[in-house]
Amino acid sequence: MADSSTNMRLRxxxxxxxxEVILIILFGTLVEYNHDTxxxxxxxxxxGPRNDYENEFYYRYPSFQDVHVMIFVGFGFLMTFLQRYGFSSVGFNFLIAAFSLQWATLMQGFFHGMHHGKIHVGVESMINADFCTGAVLISFGAVLGKTSPVQLLVMAIFEVTLFAINEFILLSILGANDAGGSMTIHTFGAYFGLMVTRVLYRPNLSKSQQRNSSVYHSDLFAMIGTIYLWMFWPSFNSAITNYGDPQHRTAMNTYYSLAACTVATFAFSALVNPEGKLDMVxxxxxxxxxxxxxxxxxxxxxxxxGSMIVGFLAxxxxxxxxxxxxxxxxSKLKIQDTCGINNLHGMPGILGAxxxxxxAALASKDVYGDGLQRVFADVETGKWSPESKGGFQAISLAVTLGIALFGGLVTGLILKLPIYGAPPDTHCFEDGLYWELPGEEEGHNELHEVATPNEVEKLNS
Amino acid sequence: MADSSTNMRLRxxxxxxxxEVILIILFGTLVEYNHDTxxxxxxxxxxGPRNDYENEFYYRYPSFQDVHVMIFVGFGFLMTFLQRYGFSSVGFNFLIAAFSLQWATLMQGFFHGMHHGKIHVGVESMINADFCTGAVLISFGAVLGKTSPVQLLVMAIFEVTLFAINEFILLSILGANDAGGSMTIHTFGAYFGLMVTRVLYRPNLSKSQQRNSSVYHSDLFAMIGTIYLWMFWPSFNSAITNYGDPQHRTAMNTYYSLAACTVATFAFSALVNPEGKLDMVxxxxxxxxxxxxxxxxxxxxxxxxGSMIVGFLAxxxxxxxxxxxxxxxxSKLKIQDTCGINNLHGMPGILGAxxxxxxAALASKDVYGDGLQRVFADVETGKWSPESKGGFQAISLAVTLGIALFGGLVTGLILKLPIYGAPPDTHCFEDGLYWELPGEEEGHNELHEVATPNEVEKLNS
Amino acid sequence: MADSSTNMRLRxxxxxxxxEVILIILFGTLVEYNHDTxxxxxxxxxxGPRNDYENEFYYRYPSFQDVHVMIFVGFGFLMTFLQRYGFSSVGFNFLIAAFSLQWATLMQGFFHGMHHGKIHVGVESMINADFCTGAVLISFGAVLGKTSPVQLLVMAIFEVTLFAINEFILLSILGANDAGGSMTIHTFGAYFGLMVTRVLYRPNLSKSQQRNSSVYHSDLFAMIGTIYLWMFWPSFNSAITNYGDPQHRTAMNTYYSLAACTVATFAFSALVNPEGKLDMVxxxxxxxxxxxxxxxxxxxxxxxxGSMIVGFLAxxxxxxxxxxxxxxxxSKLKIQDTCGINNLHGMPGILGAxxxxxxAALASKDVYGDGLQRVFADVETGKWSPESKGGFQAISLAVTLGIALFGGLVTGLILKLPIYGAPPDTHCFEDGLYWELPGEEEGHNELHEVATPNEVEKLNS
Structure with missing residues (x-):
């Protein structure tokens, strides 16, 4: 089913x-254990006996593991909803995530983790690398089914780099708060991905339309992804906040927001369907x-x-x-968004910002007491005021949108070069191009034969 | 496949x-962060540097996440064993759990968490809310496939309320111990659900019999639920015990009980089958x-x-x-128990009680030393004796059974009203009534057509 | 589909x-709570208020749960790749793991956990029991599809015992380091299993060849296992290291090794395929x-x-x-290795050793500072030198290989006795022998009929 144009053997x-060799060399040159590792x-x-329980490991590792599950199982399985693209969804998710977390360690370290010329790593840098990877996987959702693994890796190279730059501007220059990444992860990943898919617009994608949908069991596999993302989101948002009350509070706020959001989702899903039926999407x-x-x-x-109101709206x-x-x-903007990331990450990300x-603009010593500077670190500088803080948060959103859209444009143009083995319009959403597919059980050998004999003949020639 | 009687568009x-609006208003009025959030x-x-590691978050949040997985993945996927009811199993589980945990926060807070007129929330209340949700999901197992989502939400409203009342009587009035909820969660959820399904008895359910069974892959999806429940049960039982030895010991006792139980299950499953074959159920x-x-x-x-003996018996x-x-x-009592919750939660719950x-009646200072009052908090009052404690535990079981059965009766009668869009006897265990079903892969378009053309015609008219 | 020779009803x-009765009696006689339980x-x-956060539970329980997931979901689902052996993969995995962890508690306790004639248990012994279970499940991978559950239990009895002996020699006598079990778990489990499958060689296994492969959805189920093993491996390797920096560092090293390994895997999988297609195996x-x-x-x-280089090589x-x-x-050595455990556990285990x-031979006070003896406990004895340490590590590998191969030989011979109800060569990789299989959805009743009518007739007679 693969012709030479999509052959991945050398590419x-x-x-x-x-x-990987570059990564290894750079790690060998630049990366060191941090104080706690x-x-x-x-x-x-x-x-005397050192208080090992003060090692950052015990504060953050359980959260890290939850985030890790979201990245690899959550994102990976969420995208298995397509009937013939399950191997690629989980598999390419696995590949680009494994690459991105290494590259992100370097890029994030380079921009905001250097100590005497070395990048110091520990559980917090692991969480941050996973976060950055999350943004790449969000963008993956927009181009799902229409890209080769080589294209995805190239996209990851650029996106991780720009993510680190944007994160540096927001957190280090503008002093913004964004622990759970409404801006840095979701808004950035979504609009970067949407711009990439816009540039890669395929006018004849309808030729693959019959595969751009789910079947019964693929929807159940996707629910594994959904539920894991949903359950561990409290860990995601709280993974790198300050210790103590902020971490505890963030997890709880997220828990309530998601609960309200789920009730709203069921309500509106039934409401917008003429027969009142729920839609798995x-x-x-x-x-x-x-x-x-x-x-x-x-x-x-x-x-x-407040969390429940926000969740309900989202x-x-x-x-x-x-x-x-x-x-x-x-139809109008020529944005083919396979997973609908604008609806899951784009608009809710902006809402979150x-x-x-x-x-932030409503924060006060009255409400936060001595905890104020544990949430807003820049309070200590004295230049802080709730209003200015709110303003910087708003500016951060604008910066994020700008870098994401511009970065997506440039990356999209690079990905348009005809050298990556992208699938033809007739064979999008199809595992068979890049994977050895297993045979079928007896009596089922027709299962994956959506391609007509003619097409197969052409492709095999 | 849906006619107007099951249309969910408005209901x-x-x-x-x-x-959700009521929940939001009540949360706005009544709920506050607790000391640790x-x-x-x-x-x-x-x-100086506060000891953030003493925040309750670090003691309970990993357990909370395990419990959370049990509620959403465990219960949700356990019920996907039905061949055509996977969307509803995971989906309705998701909806009623998301609603119940909010409602439970209020009801449990109202009965035993008020401080100066406010409900204080933190990770412990989150665990308790998930626990209460667990009872609702147990009851869901009895009526699985035979109820509309509206019925399930109505059931949840009543069950959560009664759960909180029963829990209040047991823990606050009778001073019972029940950290893992043999009584409050399992016995209560089981007998409440069994009574509901008794009241909702469908004499013609056999018309849907062909869908009331599993297929090969649906059984594998169900095993995801099983294994997650099994693995994280040590976290469930230990999630709200006292810190230190009780939490550690509870997790370990549960671990051994489950291991012995599994060996017994395989033994008896093969023994009761004429051909010695194991039964996935x-x-x-x-x-x-x-x-x-x-x-x-x-x-x-x-x-x-002791744990292994109990597990083996269970x-x-x-x-x-x-x-x-x-x-x-x-056949005799007209109790149609889809998931067999009497066998998983009912009888083992009573055994647990x-x-x-x-x-408890065998507890002594000799065995527990200074740890006695960390397990039995009422030791401090001086009125405590092992015998009386054992007696109160027994009374607690009786109270639980009474409230569950009476509550299930009333709730069942309310659910019998013909206004909730319940499925007809001919279309139980069928996702198609409430869900947009995906098409099938080519060559498989017959997959979900169990309904005869006649029935479809009638339903579509 | 089962004839009397594979009937499990009594066996x-x-x-x-x-x-289980033996286990319960031995636990009653020998096992006690440890200091922390x-x-x-x-x-x-x-x-005053005891520092409950110093209880070992809070250091190790989150890691334990991750390991637990690897054992039951990871190994269990990894082996569901076979098209008709999903029930057995998850189910027998469940059974032999539940048995093995109890038996391992006793054997490991007997060899290196006795205190005044009693075995003390807590979260560390739970992790160690799960580790030992892991070795049994590795061996299970070699014989997957070709053994009855009775054979697997018998194998577990012997393997757990020999595991504990080997572990005792390595850790207690030779003073080797092996926190993540490259030798004790992976090398041991792999070569034990390979020897067992060699002894159980089936010359006519090709008669079951058509079932010794995957189908589309069985490969997706297997990916659940893969991803969970991958994500939680950092917890596996760090679960029983010393508190503080070693635990933190181990998790991070494993994280980077796995990331590099994944990139290498995709690279070489495409490279060795003539069409450049990736192989799910x-x-x-x-x-x-x-x-x-x-x-x-x-x-x-x-x-x-260093971790990334090792991962890339692996x-x-x-x-x-x-x-x-x-x-x-x-073909040459007559080793039928269903899951290819030599490639996943055998050779990488040796590499790890x-x-x-x-x-270890390169360790120095210079690099480790005061942390040296927290990694190499035997530093304190004074007899320690990096070179000797490296030597003892190498000897440990040799001992492991010797015990594994010899133990596998003996166990294989015992398993060859024709009393365990092993499947005939014509019905390997087939759930139907040991499980009640569900019917199929209408229009799909041919799904599991790979056996020819002739064979069925013969088997049913």
Whole structure:
């Protein structure tokens, strides 16, 4: 089913090996254990039994593992909803995530983790690398089924780099708060991906339309992804907040936001269907928007009440987006968004940024007490005021959108070069191009023969 | 495949939106951050670096996440064993759990978490809310396939309320121990659900019999649920015990109980089959009974030895129940128990309550030392004696059964009203009524056409 | 589909019940709570609020749960790739793991956990029991599809015992480091299993060849296993290292090793395929070899750089092994290795042992500072030198290989007795022998009829 144009035999190994060798060399040159992972540093001046429970590992590792599950199982299985693209969904997700987390360690370290010329790594850098990887996987959702693994790796190279730059501007220069990444991860990943897919617009994608849909069991596999993302989102948003009350509060705010979002999703999914039937696309995706939308404000004193309002809005917006906006984006703006990332990450990410700006602008010593500077680190500088903080949060959103769209444009143009083995319009959403497919059980040998004999003949020639 | 009587277009959105708005208003009025989630309270009188590792988050959040997985993946996928009801199993589980955990926060807070007129929330209340949700999902198992989502939400409203009342009586008035909920969760959820399904008895359910069974891959999806419930049950039972030894001991007792239970389940599953073949229904369910049965005594000095005996008994009872009791309950008592919750939660729950009463009655300063009052908080009052404690545990079981059965009766009668869009007897265990079903792969378009053309015609008219 | 020779009705229940009764008696006689799980001991001499956060539970329980997921979901689902053996893969995995962890508690306790004649248990012994179980499940991979559950239990009895002996020699006598079990778990489990399958060689296995392969959805189920093993391997390798920096460092080293391994796996999987297509067998298995290969050195100052080199090598070796070595082992050495455990656990395990020996030989006070003796406990004895340490590590590998191969030989011969109900050559890789299979959906009743009518007739007679 593969012709030479999509043959990965040289392209993929060559790119993978070159990239990994570069990574290894750069790690060898630049990366060092940080204070909590280094045998010498952690045990320095040890007098009596050291309080090992103060090692950052015990504060963050359980959250890290939850985030890790979201990245590899959550994103990976969420995208298995396509009937013939399950291997690629989980598999390419696996590949580009494994690459991106290494590259992100370097890029994020380079921009905001250098100590005397070295990048220091530990559990926090692992979480941040996974976060950056999340943005790449969001963008993957937009181009799902229409790209070769080589294209995806190239996209990851650029996106990770630009992610690190944007994150540096937001967190280090503008001093923005964005612990759960409404802006840095979701808004960035979504609009980067949407711009890439716009540039890669395929006018004849309808030729693969029959595969651009789910079957019964593929939808159940996708629900594995959905539920894991949903359950562990509280860990995601709280993974790198300050210790103590912020981490605890963020997890709880996210929990309530998601619960309200899910109820709203079911409500609107039934409402927009003429027969009142629920749509798996909404349940799989929109129910998660509540996690996105409290990604910035979750660590603040948003309250359960505020979180639930935000979650309810996010679920509503997301379902309506799937129903009414996605078709328009495709027909009018030529944005072919396979997973509907605009509805799950784009609009809810912007909502999250706005909620974050407003919540920050309402912060006060009255409400936060001595905890104020544990949420807003820049309080200590004295230049801080709630209003200016809210303003910087808003500016951060604009910067993010700008870098994402511009970066997506450039990356899209690079990905358009005809050298990556992208699938033809007739064979998008098809595992058979890049994977050895197993045979079928007796009596089922017709299962994957959607391609007509003619097409197969042509491709095999 | 849906006719107007099961159309959810207005009913479901209306109920969801009204409920969520009420929840949001009540949260806005009544709910506050507790000491460990509030920025001001946690950082009060901070002198030098506060010991953030003492925040309850670090003691309970990993357990909470395990419980969360059990509620959403465990229960959700366990019920996907039905061939045509996977969307509803995972999906309705998702909806009613998301609603119930919010409603439970309020009800449990109202009955035993008020501080100066406010409900204080943190990771412990999140665990308790998930626990209460668990009881609703147990009851869901009894009526699985025979109820509309609107009915399930209405059931959840009543069940959560009664759960909170029963929990209040047991823990606050009777001073019972029940950290893992043998009584409050499993016995309550099971007998509430069994009574509901008794009241909703469908004499013509046999018309849907061909869908009331599994297929090969649906059984594998169900095993995902089983295994997650099994693995994380130690976290479930230990999630809200006291810190330190009780939490550690509870997890370990549960671990051994489940291991012994699994061996017993395989043994008896093969033994009761004429050809010695194992039955997936037993493996999926009975292997979990060991977790239920140490839900009360797990935190006590039950020992690994005691835990294994209890687990072995629970697995045995459960398999025998599936084989011999369930058919009798259906034919004689008209109890149609789709998932066999009597065997997984009902009888093992009662066993757990009895084991808890006996273990409590055997407690002594000799065995527990200074740890006695960390397990039995009421020791401090001075009125405590092992015998009286054992007695109160027994009374607690009786109270639980009474409230569950009476509550199930009333709730069942309310659910019998013909206004909720329940499925007709001919279309139970069928996703198509409430879900947009995906098409099938070429050559498979016959996959979900179990309904005869006649029926479809009638339904579509 | 089952004839009397494979009937489990008496054999399986009898063995299970006898084993469990023996286990319960031995637990009752020998096992006690350890200091951190016993109510009396933990609360002894309590003055003021005890620091419950120092209980081992909070250091190790999250890691334990991750390991637990690997054992039950990871191994269980990894083996569901076979088209008709999913029930057995997950189910028998469940059974032998539940048995093995109990038996391992006793055997490991007997050899290196006795205190005044009693075995003390807590979260560390739970992790160790799960580890030992892992070795049994590795061996299970070699004989997958060709053994009855009774055979598997008998294998587990012997393998657990020999595992504990080997572990005792390595850790207690030779003082080797092997926190993640490159030697004790992976090398041991692999070569034990390979020897067992060699002894059980089936010359006519080709009669079942048509079932010894995957179908589309069975490969997706297997990816659930793969991804969970991959994600939680950092927890596996770090679960029983010392607190603080070693645990933190081990998790991170494993994280980077696996990432590099995954990139290598994709590269070489495409490279060795004539059409450049990826092979699910490689992705499912070889991508995990990086975790195996840092099982010994992970806790040492291997650095991210070193970990990535090791991971890259492991992935490469593993893919090449699947492609070129496995067929040769089968045709020349008569080793029928269903899951290719030699490629995933065997060779990477040896690599891990060698890397561990080299890294240990390069250890110095210079690099480790005061942390040296927290990694190499035997430093304190004064007899320690890096060179001797490296030597003992190498000897440990040799001992492991010797015990595994000899033990596998003896166990294989015992398993060859014709009393266990092993499947005939014509019905390997077939759930129907040991499980009640569900019917199929209408229009699909041919799904599992691979056996010809003739065969069925013969078997049913």
């Amino acid at each position: 993929l190994p060559l790119l993978c090996i070159i990239l 280094d045998a010498k540093l952690w045990n320095k001046n040890r007098t 909404h349940i799989q995706n929109a129910a998660l928007a509540g996690g996105v939308a409290v990604g910035t404000a979750g660590e603040m004193m948003l309250t359960a009440f 679920g509503t917006i997301s379902v309506l987006g799937y129903k009414y906006l996605t078709p328009v984006l495709e 706005v909620v974050g700006a407003v919540t | 479901l959105p209306l109920l969801c939106i009204i409920l 509030d920025a001001k309270l946690w950082n009060k009188n901070r002198t 037993h493996i999926q369910n009975a292997a979990l009974a060991g977790g239920v049965a140490v839900g009360t005594a797990g935190e006590m000095m039950l020992t690994a030895f 697995g045995t009872i459960s398999v025998l129940g599936y084989k011999y009791l369930t058919p009798v309950l259906e 009895v084991v808890g009463a006996v273990t | 399986l229940p009898l063995l299970c019940i006898i084993l 016993d109510a009396k001991l933990w609360n002894k001499n309590r003055t 490689h992705i499912q298995n070889a991508a995990l070899a990086g975790g195996v290969a840092v099982g010994t050195a992970g806790e040492m100052m291997l650095t991210a750089f 992935g490469t070796i593993s893919v090449l092994g699947y492609k070129y070595l496995t067929p040769v082992l089968e 060698v890397v561990g020996a080299v890294t």
